[in-house]
Amino acid sequence: MARPRVPLLSTERIADAAIELVDSGQAFGVNALARRLGVTPSSLYNHVDGRDGIIELMRGRLGESYLAEAPSGDWVDVVTHTMRASRRMYAEHPSIVPLLVGKTITHPAVIASYDRLATALLGAGFPDDEVITVIAILDSFALGFGLDLASPDDIWRPETPTTSLGRLLEVTAKGRERSDQVFEIGLELLLDALRLRLGRLDLD
Numbered sequence: 001m002a003r004p005r006v007p008l009l010s011t012e013r014i015a016d017a018a019i020e021l022v023d024s025g026q027a028f029g030v031n032a033l034a035r036r037l038g039v040t041p042s043s044l045y046n047h048v049d050g051r052d053g054i055i056e057l058m059r060g061r062l063g064e065s066y067l068a069e070a071p072s073g074d075w076v077d078v079v080t081h082t083m084r085a086s087r088r089m090y091a092e093h094p095s096i097v098p099l100l101v102g103k104t105i106t107h108p109a110v111i112a113s114y115d116r117l118a119t120a121l122l123g124a125g126f127p128d129d130e131v132i133t134v135i136a137i138l139d140s141f142a143l144g145f146g147l148d149l150a151s152p153d154d155i156w157r158p159e160t161p162t163t164s165l166g167r168l169l170e171v172t173a174k175g176r177e178r179s180d181q182v183f184e185i186g187l188e189l190l191l192d193a194l195r196l197r198l199g200r201l202d203l204d
Helices: 011-023 030-037 041-043 050-066 074-090 094-101 108-124 128-148 165-170 177-201
Strands: none
Touching: 011 050, 011 074, 011 094, 030 041, 030 050, 050 074, 050 094, 050 108, 074 094, 074 108, 074 128, 074 177, 094 128, 108 128, 128 177
16 A cells, blocks of 8 residues: 555644644543544554653644744844733633643744744843843733633622722723733733833943
């Protein structure tokens, strides 16, 4: 029997199928992914190093889709672009987040995004011993606001009288509009805090 001209499996196809599997809410594992692809588990091991390798393929595939575009401009432009892109990535694939956060990042596309952040922050004047800390803060910010999009429209529903909260909830946007507003204000506050930090460093 002639061999197929196009391989049945590739890292791209494995990553895409794994993302679809997790996004669908089904249990993730090598056997489940093999069934989805219509191959044997041993076939997957010819392309990837087990479950952790598949998770890193998913991370890379998402990184290539959301984070590959290199922003131009100063550190504020780089941070703003990366935060918005990361938030979209986490928001559109929330079920993948628990898998990603538990594994060491190695994929070149994702490493390149972090490297752009580090380079921009160094160029802005942040010292070597603070850059990774700032990146960790930024990462947590994007992750939190990505998951925030999955929140219910009514995050708070007081069932007893409140001094201020109940009234404020009546005049506050809900759903995607609320989440977008909170993210943009939060990003502005974060950037202001980083500018303040830079100003203090310049005075030292």
